[in-house]
Structure formats: C-alpha cells, structure tokens
Amino acid sequence: MKKYSNAFTLAEMLITLLLISIAMVVMAPVMTKRAKEPPPQVIVKEGQTLPAGAIILWYGEQVPEGWAECSGQNIDEEEFSELRNNISQYQYLPDLNQLFQGTDTNLKWIIKIKS
Secondary structure (H helix, E strand, O other): OOOOOOOOOHHHHHHHHHHHHHHHHHHHHHHHHHHHOOOOOOOOOOOOOOOOOOEEEEEOOOOOOOEEEOEOOEOOOOOOHHHHHHOOOOOEOOEOHHHHOOOOOOEEEEEEOOO
16 A cells, blocks of 8 residues: 655656746746836926925935925924815824934935925
C-alpha cells in the first residue's frame, strides 16, 4: 500500500510553473503598456490657481502667502474664511506634519487657505 504525502510531485510543480509562465507571457503586453503611460499631471494654466483646501508637500523655511502648515490647528472663521467655505464640515486642519518630527524641519505639508 502506497502512502501519499501533502508534498507536490515534480510533475505538478512543472505544470504549475508552465501555467504561470504562460499567464505572464499573455499579460506582459498589458503590463508594459500601462507602465509606459506617463503619470497624470496637474496642470495649472497661467492665471489659474489651486483651490483653497489643496494640500501639497513644501520644502522651505517659510510657508508662502495664502498657505498654512497642516499641523492640526483650529480652522478659525476669520483667518480661514475661504477655506472654511470649501471644507465647512471640518473644524481642524489635518496634522500631517507629525510625520516629519525629528527629520528635516524645512519639509512640511501645507494647505491653501486663500486663492
């Protein structure tokens, strides 16, 4: 009487590898086409600006005018009036800059507060 184990036989492993190889050959054109496509870009034409509420990663000592650091501060009605109109459901800015604590202090997330 022959005792069977849970291990794969050599034939089963070769068939599996053959099927995986065929699948990769069939999918290669689809995967390479997608990889060659350029990533989508945000284009801001002359005279247009990002809307209030846009968040970007900024490197610099000072935050540009019309922007504020995303450090969890309260969205004050007077200071953040335009931003408050766009994201009225939130009371606080996100605290994204906690991710950079202990690293370069010039790297920070900022949010557009005025257009």
